Amino acid sequence: MSDYNFIERPRYTCALGGAIAAVSALPKAVPILHAPPGCAGNFAWTQAGGAGLQVGGYCGGLSIPGSNIQEREVVFGGAERLAEEVRHTLELMRGDLYVILTSCVTEVIGDDIGSVVRPLQEQSVPIFFAETGGFRGNSYQGYDLVLQSLFKDFVVKTGKKQPRSVNLWGITPFIDVFWRGNIENIRRLLEKLELTVNSFFTVDDSVDGIRAAGGAALNIVVSEVFGLGAARLAQEVHDTPYLSTPLPVGPAATNEFLRQVGEALDLDPALVEEVIQYENKRYYSLLEPLADCFNDLDLQRYAVIIGDTNYAVALTRFLGDDLGWLPEVVGITDILDEEQQASITGRLSKLDSGLSPNLIFHTDGSAIAAAVREHWAGSQSQAGKYANPLNPSFVIGSALDRELARELGAGHLSVSFPVANRAVIGRGYTGYNGGLTLIEDLISTIIAGR
Amino acid sequence: MSHFALKEPPRREDRLNACIAHGATLGEVAGRRQRCCLPASERSFTQNSICLLLPALGTMNSIPNSVVLMHGGLGCGSSCHGGNAAVRGGNMQRWGVVKDGTWLSTGLTEADVISGGEPKLAEAIVEADRRYRPAVIFVVSSCVPGIIGDDVDGVVEQTQPEVKAKLLPVHCEGFKTKIWATAYDAVYHAIGRTLLPETKAEIAPGKPGKTVNLMNMSSMGRVDELELERLLKALGLAVNIFPVFADPAGMQRMAEADLSISTCPTHDDYMLNHLKEKYQVPFILKHMPIGIDNTGKWLQDVAGFFGLGPEAKELIAQEEAELAAALKPLKPMFAGKKAFSSAGEFRALSTALLLAELGFEVVGIRAFHHDEFAEVEYEKLVRLTGQEYPLNIANCQPFEEANLLRKIQPDIFLGHMNGNSTAAKLGIPTHVIYNTGLHYVGYRGAYELARRLYRQLKNPRFNANLSRYTSLPYQESWYRQNPFKYIVTAGGDSE
Numbered sequence: 001m002s003d004y005n006f007i008e009r010p011r012y013t014c015a016l017g018g019a020i021a022a023v024s025a026l027p028k029a030v031p032i033l034h035a036p037p038g039c040a041g042n043f044a045w046t047q048a049g050g051a052g053l054q055v056g057g058y059c060g061g062l063s064i065p066g067s068n069i070q071e072r073e074v075v076f077g078g079a080e081r082l083a084e085e086v087r088h089t090l091e092l093m094r095g096d097l098y099v100i101l102t103s104c105v106t107e108v109i110g111d112d113i114g115s116v117v118r119p120l121q122e123q124s125v126p127i128f129f130a131e132t133g134g135f136r137g138n139s140y141q142g143y144d145l146v147l148q149s150l151f152k153d154f155v156v157k158t159g160k161k162q163p164r165s166v167n168l169w170g171i172t173p174f175i176d177v178f179w180r181g182n183i184e185n186i187r188r189l190l191e192k193l194e195l196t197v198n199s200f201f202t203v204d205d206s207v208d209g210i211r212a213a214g215g216a217a218l219n220i221v222v223s224e225v226f227g228l229g230a231a232r233l234a235q236e237v238h239d240t241p242y243l244s245t246p247l248p249v250g251p252a253a254t255n256e257f258l259r260q261v262g263e264a265l266d267l268d269p270a271l272v273e274e275v276i277q278y279e280n281k282r283y284y285s286l287l288e289p290l291a292d293c294f295n296d297l298d299l300q301r302y303a304v305i306i307g308d309t310n311y312a313v314a315l316t317r318f319l320g321d322d323l324g325w326l327p328e329v330v331g332i333t334d335i336l337d338e339e340q341q342a343s344i345t346g347r348l349s350k351l352d353s354g355l356s357p358n359l360i361f362h363t364d365g366s367a368i369a370a371a372v373r374e375h376w377a378g379s380q381s382q383a384g385k386y387a388n389p390l391n392p393s394f395v396i397g398s399a400l401d402r403e404l405a406r407e408l409g410a411g412h413l414s415v416s417f418p419v420a421n422r423a424v425i426g427r428g429y430t431g432y433n434g435g436l437t438l439i440e441d442l443i444s445t446i447i448a449g450r
Numbered sequence: 451m452s453h454f455a456l457k458e459p460p461r462r463e464d465r466l467n468a469c470i471a472h473g474a475t476l477g478e479v480a481g482r483r484q485r486c487c488l489p490a491s492e493r494s495f496t497q498n499s500i501c502l503l504l505p506a507l508g509t510m511n512s513i514p515n516s517v518v519l520m521h522g523g524l525g526c527g528s529s530c531h532g533g534n535a536a537v538r539g540g541n542m543q544r545w546g547v548v549k550d551g552t553w554l555s556t557g558l559t560e561a562d563v564i565s566g567g568e569p570k571l572a573e574a575i576v577e578a579d580r581r582y583r584p585a586v587i588f589v590v591s592s593c594v595p596g597i598i599g600d601d602v603d604g605v606v607e608q609t610q611p612e613v614k615a616k617l618l619p620v621h622c623e624g625f626k627t628k629i630w631a632t633a634y635d636a637v638y639h640a641i642g643r644t645l646l647p648e649t650k651a652e653i654a655p656g657k658p659g660k661t662v663n664l665m666n667m668s669s670m671g672r673v674d675e676l677e678l679e680r681l682l683k684a685l686g687l688a689v690n691i692f693p694v695f696a697d698p699a700g701m702q703r704m705a706e707a708d709l710s711i712s713t714c715p716t717h718d719d720y721m722l723n724h725l726k727e728k729y730q731v732p733f734i735l736k737h738m739p740i741g742i743d744n745t746g747k748w749l750q751d752v753a754g755f756f757g758l759g760p761e762a763k764e765l766i767a768q769e770e771a772e773l774a775a776a777l778k779p780l781k782p783m784f785a786g787k788k789a790f791s792s793a794g795e796f797r798a799l800s801t802a803l804l805l806a807e808l809g810f811e812v813v814g815i816r817a818f819h820h821d822e823f824a825e826v827e828y829e830k831l832v833r834l835t836g837q838e839y840p841l842n843i844a845n846c847q848p849f850e851e852a853n854l855l856r857k858i859q860p861d862i863f864l865g866h867m868n869g870n871s872t873a874a875k876l877g878i879p880t881h882v883i884y885n886t887g888l889h890y891v892g893y894r895g896a897y898e899l900a901r902r903l904y905r906q907l908k909n910p911r912f913n914a915n916l917s918r919y920t921s922l923p924y925q926e927s928w929y930r931q932n933p934f935k936y937i938v939t940a941g942g943d944s945e
Binding site: 016067 | 533554558560628630
């Protein structure tokens with residue numbers, strides 16, 4: 001039994017939602033749901049309200065084919081209905097890849113999906129399936145399960161590794177609202193290290209590239225939590241080692257990231273340092289003209305950071321170590337085990353800036369908000385008419401944290417899911433450029449009334 | 451026995467013979483009573499749609515001082531992130547305060563599925579009551595408890611004495627019905643069983659004036675409510691709006707009104723019949739006040755009930771004259787242009803009537819489902835628009851829509867929220883048929899819709915550009931097929 005009775009306004013959806021997100025982001029892929037009728041619609045509405053106005057894609061939202069199972073299938077089994085649906089999907093819908101995803105109901109009734117898929121695979125139909133019943137976890141798990149199935153059942157096994165070829169994942173489509181930009185920024189940096197990058201979900205990726213992903217020399221997972229199941233599976237099945245790193249946002253984290261990749265692939269250290277030096281010079285040259293106003297307008301802030309593990313760690317480090325802000329409280333909303341919590345705590349207690357923010361693990365945003373209020377109240381030392389409250393401040397979290405920001409009189413930017421109040425297309429916060437983009441967004445919010 | 455005596459309302463497939471799969475011309479369908487499509491008709495290829503949980507949440511999240519406790523998998527209810535903008539906007543418009551909806555999920559895991567979710571639900575109810583101190587907690591059952599056999603009503607019954615909030619069990623198991631309009635019954639059922647008085651005798655007599663229940667099951671935003679309030683007040687009626695954004699402590703006033711008025715017959719029959727049978731509140735369930743003539747008919751019916759016919763006639767004449775003058779400069783843009791309408795049954799039909807009134811040629815209609823309430827609308831349409839164009843009964847199914855749109859090539863498409871990207875990617879100017887931020891209803895709605903369509907048609911470049919470089923996920927061969935190829939009619943032809 002899980003250790004919560006309820007989760008308030010979960011900042012993710014279920015495993016199936018994450019799986020739909022992942023498959024609809026694969027190049028020209030057609031998801032096929034083995035589910036009751038509402039699951040895809042539920043996720044489309046979730047995206048409309050949480051993913052920076054990004055819904056669907058080539059085949060997403062209500063276009064996704066599905067078996068729409070009802071009580072009849074629950075009683076008599078749904079495999080036959082699924083087989084019919086798949087047959088007609090192949091007849092009617094154009095895709096480079098078809099992925100069957102299962103749901104809570106079809107897993108409880110125990111339909112055998114393999115028996116539907118195997119004969120088609122034998123006829124070289126590009127199809128596989130993932131068991132993504134909603135109760136298997138949240139959207140991050142759904143993403144991981146799709147990648148696991150991909151490496152198990154679709155990626156071609158090869159003994160020949162391409163020494164300068166890597167796969168890149170750890171960024172969850174749509175649930176990381178800035179996924180496109182975040183993947184692309186890192187991809188471009190890795191290409192500067194003269195690597196060939198297979199990133200699966202960008203518009204520059206292809207099904208052929210994905211099929212050949214078994215030839216990579218390294219799997220790079222830019223997350224300490226998301227996508228690690230797939231990394232371990234790929235190591236087992238394809239014998240590809242993996243590197244798991246925090247999501248690199250801003251120069252400090254990106255410098256470290258590039259060095260880790262260099263070491264793991266045994267790249268020429270001179271090349272790596274050359275790229276790092278060039279990028280840092282470029283970053284600070286671009287930042288230079290902002291320095292006058294940054295200092296004159298007193299744009300340093302106390303910060304509250306609320307988000308998933310990727311963002312909470314990356315933003316805290318960026319704000320503290322690169323931008324010189326003061327992260328006070330960090331709330332992480334993922335469902336994590338003790339070991340994961342300990343490792344993240346370790347990471348955030350050794351920031352270069354020497355800061356050690358108050359760290360809270362809680363699935364409920366309002367529990368985190370309560371801890372922030374307490375922390376803020378505790379800072380109100382009184383010395384006659386002089387007070388030193390944590391002001392000016394800034395809340396960087398999701399759209400659900402606007403109320404907290406209002407109470408604190410703080411600035412606010414929605415970065416982590418749900419992002420209801422921004423439109424997002426290709427914006428990303430990773431790498432050196434992403435750091436600059438984040439500064440633009442934070443400061444634009446502060447000065448919007450000028 | 452009243453449906454309200456049961457734990458959950460019946461499916462609309464059973465109660466109303468509602469159905470979701472049919473394709474024919476309007477003329478073939480009009481006047482055939484319930485035989486347009488048979489309840490058991492199906493598709494052998496289906497795309498996904500929504501389930502009853504989603505529209506139900508739209509209403510529940512709007513209720514002040516409430517918490518929506520989803521009992522199910524972690525994802526059931528995440529559509530609330532999408533619905534929250536309407537909750538925030540609706541709260542702001544009514545009370546000047548922006549407020550998010552509060553919803554929780556028991557987030558059932560694999561272990562819960564195996565061992566049952568009842569203990570977790572009971573604890574969640576108690577904890578939610580303590581943490582949020584709401585007036586009501588909607589305890590919503592989704593697919594998983596439905597399939598593993600959790601007795602949600604039993605848990606609610608056992609837990610109620612321990613908590614201050616009133617507990618309202620709501621059944622939204624998505625695999626039990628394909629007619630998501632069953633959602634409205636599910637929410638009304640919970641309100642009727644829990645928040646209405648035991649008997650008519652409990653209601654204090656001697657209220658002043660003439661009071662009507664104006665029913666809004668989240669199909670109208672505040673701007674539309676204001677338009678209908680304006681018209682009803684002009685007839686001297688006092689208006690109470692239920693159930694969206696209505697204080698749970700005041701829901702009992704539903705049973706005290708002189709008349710209940712539906713704004714969308716698809717939504718309200720279940721509750722209005724209950725109010726009539728149990729509390730002798732008569733009702734009107736006819737016409738949706740979308741469209742010029744429809745708004746007048748709707749008003750006349752209400753006025754007629756109170757003996758205010760002459761007053762209504764005068765009001766309508768004045769409103770129509772003013773509107774006609776305002777529409778005059780816009781209408782040349784619409785003359786002879788082909789329009790396609792797609793949405794919930796009543797909404798699609800009444801919007802098609804309005805489009806015809808504005809001077810468009812109606813060339814296609816798609817409705818999410820079909821039941822008996824809309825027959826009168828089909829007859830109106832036949833009279834106003836002719837009958838030789840397709841009518842498709844489909845719970846979304848964009849593949850049929852894509853096929854129809856490629857064949858018909860309309861000049862404008864009006865589709866339900868979340869159902870417009872097919873038309874958009876085909877390069878067709880597209881407007882949303884339901885969005886609670888926009889005006890649609892009454893005379894004001896007719897004018898505002900015309901204004902928006904004028905804008906869309908004046909510069910349709912967004913979709914035109916999009917269509918040049920994006921494609922729909924269908925084989926080219928599909929567009930040469932009969933759009934209704936995958937509809938399997940139960941028991942053969944109904945003729």
